[in-house]
Amino acid sequence: MRENCFVDTSTILKVIIENEVELLEGLSKYVLHTSTNVLEEASFKIIVASVLGELNVERTNFFKIKEEFERGIAEKIIIDRLHVLNFLKSRFVVLPVDDTIFDLSKEIVEKYKLLPNDALIAATCKHYSIKKIATFDDDFKRVNFLEVVEV
Secondary structure, three states: OOEEEEEOHHHHHHHHOOOOOHHHHHOOOEEEEEEHHHHHHHHHHHHHHHHHHHHOOOOOOHHHHHHHHHHOOOHHHHHHHHHHHHHHHOOOEEEOOOHHHHHHHHHHHHHHOOOHHHHHHHHHHHHOOOOEEEOOOHHHHHOOOOEEEOO
């Protein structure tokens, strides 16, 4: 039986934005899981990265990104990338996040000093007994019940 592995936003973005599709090959021995909050975060970051790329800047304020997005800047690349995200989603077991997981995430914020969304990811893993996580976020290395998978 294949082992479970949670796929974090950073890995999804490497595949979609940096076109590092081979990362998925390195994870083929696992049953891949993610969560609704990871998919939302990936969608948001796809929009931000696409708008910044079209503006040819590394950063700008959120309201400028929102304004340019609403004007339609980078629309085709955003749509294309979101389609790839949906394709990837179909290959994952998408785990729901409920009140129990949210409450656990608050404890994880306090104990491991993770930001809320990362704590929600860790809590999701703990709740569903997933011990491995595919991520490029070193913060998860502080979580003693998770093993970061090198991809």
